[in-house]
Amino acid sequence: MVTGFLSLFLIDWExxxxxxxxxxxxxxxxxxxxxxxxxxxxxxxxxxxxxxxxILVGDNPSSETYVKMKGNACAKIGMESxxxxxxxxxxxxxxxxxxxxxxxxxxxxxxLLQHPVPxxxxxxxxxxxxxxxxxxxxxxxxxxxxxxxxxxxYPACTPAAIMEIIRYYQIPIAGKHAVVVGRSPxxxxxxxxxxxxxxxxxxxxxxKTTNLESILSQADIVVAAVGKPNFILGDxxxxxxxxxxxxxxxxxxxxxxxxxxxxxxxxxxxxxxxVGPVTISMLLKHTxxxxxxx
Ligand code: NAP
Numbered sequence: 001m002v003t004g005f006l007s008l009f010l011i012d013w014e015x016x017x018x019x020x021x022x023x024x025x026x027x028x029x030x031x032x033x034x035x036x037x038x039x040x041x042x043x044x045x046x047x048x049x050x051x052x053x054x055i056l057v058g059d060n061p062s063s064e065t066y067v068k069m070k071g072n073a074c075a076k077i078g079m080e081s082x083x084x085x086x087x088x089x090x091x092x093x094x095x096x097x098x099x100x101x102x103x104x105x106x107x108x109x110x111x112l113l114q115h116p117v118p119x120x121x122x123x124x125x126x127x128x129x130x131x132x133x134x135x136x137x138x139x140x141x142x143x144x145x146x147x148x149x150x151x152x153x154y155p156a157c158t159p160a161a162i163m164e165i166i167r168y169y170q171i172p173i174a175g176k177h178a179v180v181v182g183r184s185p186x187x188x189x190x191x192x193x194x195x196x197x198x199x200x201x202x203x204x205x206x207x208k209t210t211n212l213e214s215i216l217s218q219a220d221i222v223v224a225a226v227g228k229p230n231f232i233l234g235d236x237x238x239x240x241x242x243x244x245x246x247x248x249x250x251x252x253x254x255x256x257x258x259x260x261x262x263x264x265x266x267x268x269x270x271x272x273x274x275v276g277p278v279t280i281s282m283l284l285k286h287t288x289x290x291x292x293x294x
Pocket of ligand 1: 158182188205208225227246248255279
């Protein structure tokens, strides 16, 4: 695998001689997808084509775009995808029935239910009904539990992407203080668990955290998973912190204020082109692993 040393090309020098690394998600993603393409070709020789099924309920335009991007990414590396688009008024029972069909379809290796579903649907029940073997986005409580215990095969894709970026750029984790801002089940909680599993000392912050700025000022690694544009400011960070911005808000804006955080950080993910592309690659990777293991 191409290592993070390629990042040297992306380093520039500030007046104060602090090296800045742009953590380039497209580069990480390219390396993952090149490897996956070879694995898909090998599987096809055995008459297995990895297949991801995506389910979209309703007509949320952003969700439609995400689902399309996932299908297109599958096609580019020779995988199959099945796109299921259910109407807004789908009931929980109808959705569960559809998920069950996919659970039982031997051609389907991974199932992704696009979040959020319309409010009248019991999203948790729907997530829980995905077979653990096909839960390639780590949304079931069993998948989350296995991730937290350190033997999960398919952690949620955005947390997995953040860890992949850290590994690619060979950023040390053990003993570092990682501060995660956000505790959602798909992002903040699982990424906290993954960082802890890799021996970071982890603080998870949320909307009731009272001294966020002071906690962030001690962070060696910052993960932003807040859902608020430009929320984390450079002034709050320790000089040389590594900043991973999972946020994706209207206008292609992350959860960190990029310009001011760039000044303080030693390494930072841009938005777009940071965590986003790697998230899709991790979804492909988990589906390929599921096909290899089936
Ligand atoms: P979410 O479910 O809305 O969770 C947001 C979290 O931020 C919650 O835990 C909330 O705390 C916390 N929070 C809100 N205001 C805060 C404040 N003032 N101080 C500290 N914490 C605060 O969002 P999500 O689904 O985790 O997504 C987070 C971001 O990541 C969004 O920008 C989303 O678009 C993005 N995202 C990106 C990808 C990707 O592939 N790049 C994938 C998924 C999500 P409480 O728990 O107390 O409410």
